[in-house]
Amino acid sequence: MIRFAIWILERSLRPEVSASVIGDLIEQQQRGALWILGETISALWNLHARPQSGDSLVMTFIGDLRIAARLLRRAPAFTVVSVITLGLAIGATTAIFSVIEPVLLRPLPYPRPERLAFVWERGRDGSRDNVGYATFRDFMSESKTIEYAAAIGDWQPTLSGKDNPERVSGDRVSWQYFRALGVRPEIGRDFLVEDDVPGKNQIVILSHALWKRRYNADASIVGRPISIDDNPMTVVGVMPESFDNVASPGTQIWRVLGYANQPWTCRTCHHLRMLARIRPNVSMDAARTELDQIHKRMERAYPDQYASNGAIVVTMQDEATREFRPALLALSAAVLLVLLIAVANVVNLQLARAVRREEEFAVRVALGASQSRLFRQLLTEGLLLAFLGGAAGLLVARSSLPLLVSRLPMSMPRLGVIHIDMAALGAVTALVLALTLVMGLAPARGPVRDLGINLRSGRRLSGGNRTTRAALVVGEVALAVMLLVSAGLVGRSLIRLLSVDAGFDPTHLLTLQVNSSGANYREDAAVIAHHDRVRELVGALPGVTSVALANQLPLGGNTDMYGVLDPENIPSNPELVPSGDRYVVTPGYFATMRIPILRGRVFTAADAADTANKVVLVSAALAQRMWPGANPLGKRLRVGGIKGPNRVVIGVTGNVRHRGLDATTTLQWYVPEHQWLEADNQVVLVVRTAGDPAAIAPTVRKTIASIDASQPIINVATMDQVIATSTTQRRLALVLFGAFAVAALLLSVAGIYGVLAGSVAERTREIGVRSALGATPANIVGLIVRQGGRLSAVGILLGLAGSLALTRYLRTLLFGIGPNDPATLVGVAMLLGLVTLLACLIPGTRAARVDPSRALQSE
Amino acid sequence: MLGELEQVVLLGVLRVGKDAYGVPVHDEIQRRAGRDLTLGTIYKTLTRLEDKGLVASYIGAPTAERGGRRTRCYTVTAAGKRSLQATFKALRHMAAGLDVGLEPT
Numbered sequence: 014m015i016r017f018a019i020w021i022l023e024r025s026l027r028p029e030v031s032a033s034v035i036g037d038l039i040e041q042q043q044r045g046a047l048w049i050l051g052e053t054i055s056a057l058w059n060l061h062a063r064p065q066s067g068d069s070l071v072m073t074f075i076g077d078l079r080i081a082a083r084l085l086r087r088a089p090a091f092t093v094v095s096v097i098t099l100g101l102a103i104g105a106t107t108a109i110f111s112v113i114e115p116v117l118l119r120p121l122p123y124p125r126p127e128r129l130a131f132v133w134e135r136g137r138d139g140s141r142d143n144v145g146y147a148t149f150r151d152f153m154s155e156s157k158t159i160e161y162a163a164a165i166g167d168w169q170p171t172l173s174g175k176d177n178p179e180r181v182s183g184d185r186v187s188w189q190y191f192r193a194l195g196v197r198p199e200i201g202r203d204f205l206v207e208d209d210v211p212g213k214n215q216i217v218i219l220s221h222a223l224w225k226r227r228y229n230a231d232a233s234i235v236g237r238p239i240s241i242d243d244n245p246m247t248v249v250g251v252m253p254e255s256f257d258n259v260a261s262p263g264t265q266i267w268r269v270l271g272y273a274n275q276p277w278t279c280r281t282c283h284h285l286r287m288l289a290r291i292r293p294n295v296s297m298d299a300a301r302t303e304l305d306q307i308h309k310r311m312e313r314a315y316p317d318q319y320a321s322n323g324a325i326v327v328t329m330q331d332e333a334t335r336e337f338r339p340a341l342l343a344l345s346a347a348v349l350l351v352l353l354i355a356v357a358n359v360v361n362l363q364l365a366r367a368v369r370r371e372e373e374f375a376v377r378v379a380l381g382a383s384q385s386r387l388f389r390q391l392l393t394e395g396l397l398l399a400f401l402g403g404a405a406g407l408l409v410a411r412s413s414l415p416l417l418v419s420r421l422p423m424s425m426p427r428l429g430v431i432h433i434d435m436a437a438l439g440a441v442t443a444l445v446l447a448l449t450l451v452m453g454l455a456p457a458r459g460p461v462r463d464l465g466i467n468l469r470s471g472r473r474l475s476g477g478n479r480t481t482r483a484a485l486v487v488g489e490v491a492l493a494v495m496l497l498v499s500a501g502l503v504g505r506s507l508i509r510l511l512s513v514d515a516g517f518d519p520t521h522l523l524t525l526q527v528n529s530s531g532a533n534y535r536e537d538a539a540v541i542a543h544h545d546r547v548r549e550l551v552g553a554l555p556g557v558t559s560v561a562l563a564n565q566l567p568l569g570g571n572t573d574m575y576g577v578l579d580p581e582n583i584p585s586n587p588e589l590v591p592s593g594d595r596y597v598v599t600p601g602y603f604a605t606m607r608i609p610i611l612r613g614r615v616f617t618a619a620d621a622a623d624t625a626n627k628v629v630l631v632s633a634a635l636a637q638r639m640w641p642g643a644n645p646l647g648k649r650l651r652v653g654g655i656k657g658p659n660r661v662v663i664g665v666t667g668n669v670r671h672r673g674l675d676a677t678t679t680l681q682w683y684v685p686e687h688q689w690l691e692a693d694n695q696v697v698l699v700v701r702t703a704g705d706p707a708a709i710a711p712t713v714r715k716t717i718a719s720i721d722a723s724q725p726i727i728n729v730a731t732m733d734q735v736i737a738t739s740t741t742q743r744r745l746a747l748v749l750f751g752a753f754a755v756a757a758l759l760l761s762v763a764g765i766y767g768v769l770a771g772s773v774a775e776r777t778r779e780i781g782v783r784s785a786l787g788a789t790p791a792n793i794v795g796l797i798v799r800q801g802g803r804l805s806a807v808g809i810l811l812g813l814a815g816s817l818a819l820t821r822y823l824r825t826l827l828f829g830i831g832p833n834d835p836a837t838l839v840g841v842a843m844l845l846g847l848v849t850l851l852a853c854l855i856p857g858t859r860a861a862r863v864d865p866s867r868a869l870q871s872e
Numbered sequence: 873m874l875g876e877l878e879q880v881v882l883l884g885v886l887r888v889g890k891d892a893y894g895v896p897v898h899d900e901i902q903r904r905a906g907r908d909l910t911l912g913t914i915y916k917t918l919t920r921l922e923d924k925g926l927v928a929s930y931i932g933a934p935t936a937e938r939g940g941r942r943t944r945c946y947t948v949t950a951a952g953k954r955s956l957q958a959t960f961k962a963l964r965h966m967a968a969g970l971d972v973g974l975e976p977t
Contacts, residue, residue, distance in 0.1 A: 019939075029944075030915070036934075036941030037894040037911050055912035060919070 014046035015039065018053040025075060030060050077393035085397065091366055092401075095359045099402025101756065102355030103441050104409020108417055109348045109749075110437040111410065113341050115427045117334050122257050122430075124195040125293065128160075129329035132287040132304055134321040141325050143283040146272045148311060149187075152287065152324075155307045158300040162289040163190035164270060165260060169695075171530050171725060172227065172266075173240045178725040180528070181223065183266040184258075190267065191218075191252075193290040194260075198250030201235040204269045208249075214271025215246045221254040223265040241268075243531035259333050259426045260288060280311070280318040288329070301326040317586045333426040339825040340746055346822070347499060350492045351753045351760075352441070356448045357485045357492075358760045358767075359398070363449070364482050365771045395449045403442035410438065420745050482771070486764045487808040490849070493757035494812020494841055498820060500754035501837040502827055503747045509829035510740060515567060516669030518607035521558075522699055522732035523706035524566060527717060528724040530694045540692035543721065548599060550716050551700060556709050558701040561602035562686065564595065564693045566732075567669040568739045577682060578651040579639055580659055593635050593680035594671045595652070597689045603630075603666065605701045613646045613664030620663075621685040628685065629660035632668045635680035652682060653690065660684065673739050675828050697728075706731045746826050758845070761808070762852045769801050769856040780860050781868025790861035797860050801853035809842050816841075874959045878926075880905055881917045882956055885927060885946050893932065893943040918946055926952035 018038055022031045034056045038049055061075045085092040120126045132152065133141035144152075149164045156162075168183040184190075188209035197203055198218055208216050217239075219228070228234045238245035246268065258264045291300045301324075308324040327335075374387055410433050418431050527547055529540040544562050552560045565571040576590035584590055596602075600616040611633055620628050629650050636645040645665055651657040671679045686692070698717075702709050710729050717726055730738075737744070773780070780793055788796075820832040830837070874882065884897040887904070894911045902908055921927045932943035948956075967974035 030919075032941045033894060033944035034911055034915060036938035036943055039939040039941065040937055041895055052911050055910035056915070057912070059910070059912035059916035 014049045015042045018049050022053060022056060025057055026060055034060065073389070074393065077390055078397060080390065081394040081397045084394065085401075088366065091362055092398075095362055095398055096401045096405050098355045098359055098760065099398070099445060100405025100409050102352045103402055103406025103438070103445060104413060105753070105756075106348045106352050106441045107406055107410040107433065107438045108414045109341075109345050110441070111414055111434040112417065112421070112431055113345055114434050114437065115430050116425060117338060117341055119427070119430075121259055121330055121333065122255070122427075125290075126330060127297075127328065128291045128293065129193070130289050130291060130297065130300070130326050131329060131332045132162075132289055133325040133327070134283070134308065134319075135323045135325045136321055141327075142321060144285055144287050145280040145282045146275075146285060147280045148308070149285060149287050150273075151311055152289075152304060152307060155310075156289075156300075156303060158291055158295045158303045160290045160292045161189040161193035162287060163187045163193050164272070164285040164287055165190065166270065166285050168266075168268060170241045170266065170268070171528060173243050173531055173723070178528075178723055179227070180526075180725050180727050181265045182261070182263055183217075183268060184261055184264050185268050185270045187270040187272070190288070193288055195290070196252070196256050199253035200232055201248070201250030203250060204267075208269045209271050210273050211271050211275055214269045215244065216249050216269050217241065217246050218250040218252060218267045219248055220252050220258070220265045221256065224251045241266075257427060257429060259329065260286070262426050262428065263423055280315060289326075297326070297328065320586060320589055337422075337425055337742075339822070340742060343499070343823050343826060344746065344749055346819075347496055347750055347753045350496055351756055352445070353448070354489045354492050354757050354760045356445055357489045358764050359402075360449055361482055361485050361489075361764050361767055363395075364485075365767060368771065368775070392450065395446060399442055399446035399449060402445060403438060406442065407433070407438060420741070420748075422741055422745075479772070482768050483804055486761070486768050486804050487811065489757075489761035489764045490805055490808025490845065491811035491815060493754070493761040494809055494845055495815045495819065496750070496754040496757040497841040497844065498812070498816040498837055499823055500747070500750040501841055502820060502823060502830065502832065502834060503743070503750045505830055505834065505837060506826065506828040507740065507743050507747050510674050510743065511736075513670065513674040513829075515674060515736070516608060516667050517567065519732040519736055521702050521704075521706055522606070523702060523710055523713060523729070524569075524697055524699050524732055524735060525710075525713070525717075525729040526695055526727045527562070527698050528695050528726070529692075529721075531723065533721075533723075534694060537692040540694060541686060544599070544686065544692075544696065546720050547698060547717055548601075550720065551698065551713055554709070554712055554716060556703050557713075558703055559601050559605045560698065560700050561599045561605040562696045562698055563598040563602055564696055566697050566699060566735070567671045568673060568735055569697065570739070572672075574679075575652045575682075577635065577639065577680065578655065578657075580649050580651055583655065591635075591638055591680060593632075593652070593682045596681055596683040597686055597693060598683055599686050602683070602699070605699055606669075607701075608669060609667040611665045611667060612644075613662070615664055616683075616685045621687045624688060627658055627660040627688045628663045630664040630666050630683040631662055632666050632681040634668045634678060635682060636662075636665050638680060650682070652684070660688075674736070699732075743826065743828075758848065761845075762848050765801055765804060765849050766852040766855065768804070769797055769853055770859075772800065773797060773856045773860045776860075777863055777868045780863045781865040784863065785865040785869065790858075793861040793863070794854070794857040797857035798850065798853040801849060801856075805846065805849035805853075809845050812845075813838055813842060873962060874926075874955050877909075877913070877917050878921060879956065879959060880907065880909075881914055882921065882926065882948055882952055884914075885918075886948050891932065891943070891945050892947065893945045897946075921952065922946075924951075925949060926955055 015038060019035050022035050022038075025031075026034070034052075038052060042049060057075055058079070061079070121129065123129065132144065134144055134148065136142045144164070146164060149162070153159065153162055164187045166185040168185045169180060170183050172179045172181060186204070188204040188206050191197065191203050199221065201218070204216065204218070208214060215238075219234075224230060224234065228239075232251075234248050235250060236247065238247050240246075289300075289304075291297060304326055305323040308321070312319040312321065312323075377387065378384075414431070414433055418428060421428060527544070529543045534540045534543065548560050548562060551557060565573050573595045574592040575595050577593045578590055598616075600618060600621060602608075603610060603615050610630075613630070615630065616628065620626075629652070631639070631645060631650065639645070639650070640648055645662050648662045649659040650662055651659055666681070666683065668678055669681060670676070671681065698713075700706065700709070700713060710731075714726055714729060717724075780796075783796075784790075784793060816838065817833055824832055880901055881897065884901045884904075885892040887900050888896045894914055897914055898909060898911060901914075918927060918929070922929055926949060927946045928949050929944050929946050932945050934940050934942045
């Protein structure tokens with residue numbers, strides 16, 4: 014900083030002046046960079062002498078800057094409006110790009126990240142499917158293009174202990190996982206091949222955050238066992254703080270997989286993701302071809318265990334950003350449109366000002382200022398405005414970015430490294446400056462050239478300026494239409510989505526997870542006794558209408574599916590067996606969720622107690638899939654493999670939306686808790702309440718804790734909150750698009766208003782003549798409104814055309830409506846038409862009040 | 873009649889006495905008047921005062937801690953002191969008899 018200060022001061026000030034200041038700054042430099050910067054600017058400002066011939070460019074520039082600042086200070090309304098407009102636009106753009114750069118563009122934080130790829134099975138419909146362990150193993154042994162590879166499985170362990178049990182999100186990974194990523198633990202060791210076998214796999218590595226938070230950054234934890242799900246597992250390492258687990262953001266603990274030769278290592282158990290590092294000398298395409306062919310060989314070797322068609326290889330970077338790319342790109346386009354509108358508006362203001370400043374320029378030309386001198390003056394004013402806008406933008410970005418980040422989905426990769434991107438801020442500000450100059454200087458040419466004539470003749474205003482302003486306003490309206498259409502489409506999609514029938518009644522429902530893990534719950538009977546006690550005590554609370562337990566809930570984000578078989582019609586290839594969501598529930602489940610029973614009956618306490626005669630309820634879609642057109646009641650069903658027991662269908666339920674309101678419907682089957690293979694250690698309690706479900710949550714929590722305080726109670730939420738969470742991304746998109754659209758609307762309306770107001774002021778004489786010749790006030794208002802209406806109509810038409818061309822890129826954000834939804838287009842056109850009409854009326858009525866005698870005398 | 877900034881800076885130079893250059897004058901004004909003027913403002917005011925003949929300047933010795941730069945030190949001239957007296961006298965006359973707490977106690 015001090016070197017910069019010396020550099021600029023030596024070049025800008027006369028040596029006899031600069032020496033004493035520079036000396037003072039060097040002497041006091043311990044006061045900090047900010048102080049030096051402030052003092053330097055102040056010194057430049059105060060001590061700079063009037064430019065003389067032969068002075069350096071810097072000195073003339075500072076002279077210009079002083080004039081520019083003085084002019085801006087003299088037009089506070091213009092300055093404040095411009096700086097706020099630019100600041101909001103620059104800030105919003107910077108915030109959005111500060112998210113996009115690390116999430117979408119920045120290479121992943123691993124060595125040679127372009128070599129990393131996910132390997133999927135390609136489903137019949139082209140979709141990507143997880144791999145089974147046997148498939149993973151064969152890929153590993155046969156591939157010559159893979160350097161390292163790892164299988165990744167979901168893991169949600171409870172860190173047990175004396176006082177505060179805690180559920181954390183983890184991953185089970187095969188031993189090469191960190192080697193494939195190219196990272197090593199900071200403390201301790203990596204997983205080894207000999208760890209990755211059954212019996213020896215009680216070994217974990219901690220994330221830096223978990224180690225710091227739960228184990229107080231105690232390095233001696235390495236090598237010691239910790240209690241996980243009440244089993245001792247040895248911590249062998251801690252990852253560095255800088256390690257960002259892009260494969261599953263938020264993972265806090267890794268356990269070695271240790272799957273070899275276990276029953277769940279089959280080819281049809283699709284529950285692992287496969288990550289591979291491709292050898293450095295092999296192209297990604299070669300790896301893609303090889304892995305695809307290996308998989309096809311496996312399909313030929315085990316025709317009854319695959320229904321897939323080759324392999325899909327996607328780079329890790331593409332995979333990590335796949336889900337968010339369309340929304341983020343749409344948002345960045347939207348924010349750029351807002352930026353354009355803001356710049357257009359500021360240029361418009363500048364042009365309006367330029368008209369008023371024609372005399373100033375004319376005088377300066379008359380006094381001998383050269384054209385280039387005047388241009389330099391305009392340039393400096395633009396620069397100063399852009400700089401102020403950039404500074405305001407920094408403030409806006411600084412306050413809005415944390416808000417934005419806190420609302421981003423947790424599954425978004427690289428959230429932790431998002432910070433204000435100063436390069437983006439600089440680039441956006443430079444872009445604003447360039448746009449201001451191109452849009453603002455070009456039309457200024459005319460007036461500057463003709464100034465001499467203007468001054469002599471007393472004539473005012475140049476046509477070029479007026480055309481440019483009209484064009485800018487048309488452009489603003491067009492861009493605003495596009496933004497409003499986008500926001501309208503996203504908003505209507507959300508409304509459609511929320512009106513989707515989830516298949517149950519989400520109001521007045523409280524949900525939370527009940528755990529029964531650890532030494533006291535080794536026996537299923539103990540788990541079920543715990544569940545019964547929870548139901549009994551919570552069900553007896555005042556305000557509770559009914560309670561039930563289930564292994565999972567709709568829209569809860571779980572995937573727990575089993576193959577469903579008709580014992581009389583078993584397909585030869587198990588991959589062709591339809592899968593259904595497993596719902597293991599207590600008898601009150603249907604009443605509590607208000608899931609309709611279409612045929613037959615629900616479970617009774619007698620069913621639950623009867624372990625011999627097993628019963629099942631199926632969703633209408635599952636019944637239709639298994640026995641099209643036939644009566645499903647009394648049919649038999651097997652779930653969980655060919656060897657599973659037969660269960661008799663006793664009822665048909667309505668379908669529920671399991672994966673999401675916007676996802677394809679799945680098939681569901683329901684069995685009573687006591688009749689399932691084993692008790693679930695983690696179940697969801699669902700409580701129907703008479704009043705506000707959130708209000709009763711603390712009581713319910715306390716009641717459950719009173720039964721067994723050692724079990725963590727997590728995910729306490731009302732069903733409405735669960736639904737809101739399942740639509741977070743759309744809500745965020747709507748909030749942002751909505752804010753951008755409103756800003757665009759306001760700016761473009763202000764633009765129209767500004768143009769018309771300026772035009773009325775310029776045409777005072779003409780209007781005076783008109784009314785002197787008998788035009789009624791209504792004629793005059795009509796004149797102005799027509800002028801504004803033409804601008805707005807052209808803008809709206811252009812905007813609609815632009816929308817038709819571009820809204821298809823929003824498709825992933827839409828639900829239930831097409832990108833060219835006519836109602837949205839018409840609605841937006843009408844809204845803008847109406848609002849611009851209002852904006853025209855104010856200058857219109859002002860014009861109508863023009864007093865002809867005074868208007869004509871004023872010349 | 874001196875401007876307000878000129879009064880403050882003149883008094884600052886007087887208070888510092890020997891070797892009154894930017895930094896000590898700044899610190900003195902900050903300590904006594906609670907005003908954090910920038911060095912640029914102070915030097916600008918001093919230049920104006922010098923043009924009016926109210927202060928005189930001389931070049932000090934270059935030192936290492938100033939990166940080899942010389943100080944420019946200021947002293948208040950007789951004319952400067954007279955100006956201050958005139959200004960204060962004028963203020964006293966203006967304030968005399970007003971019940972707004974301006975009379976020196």
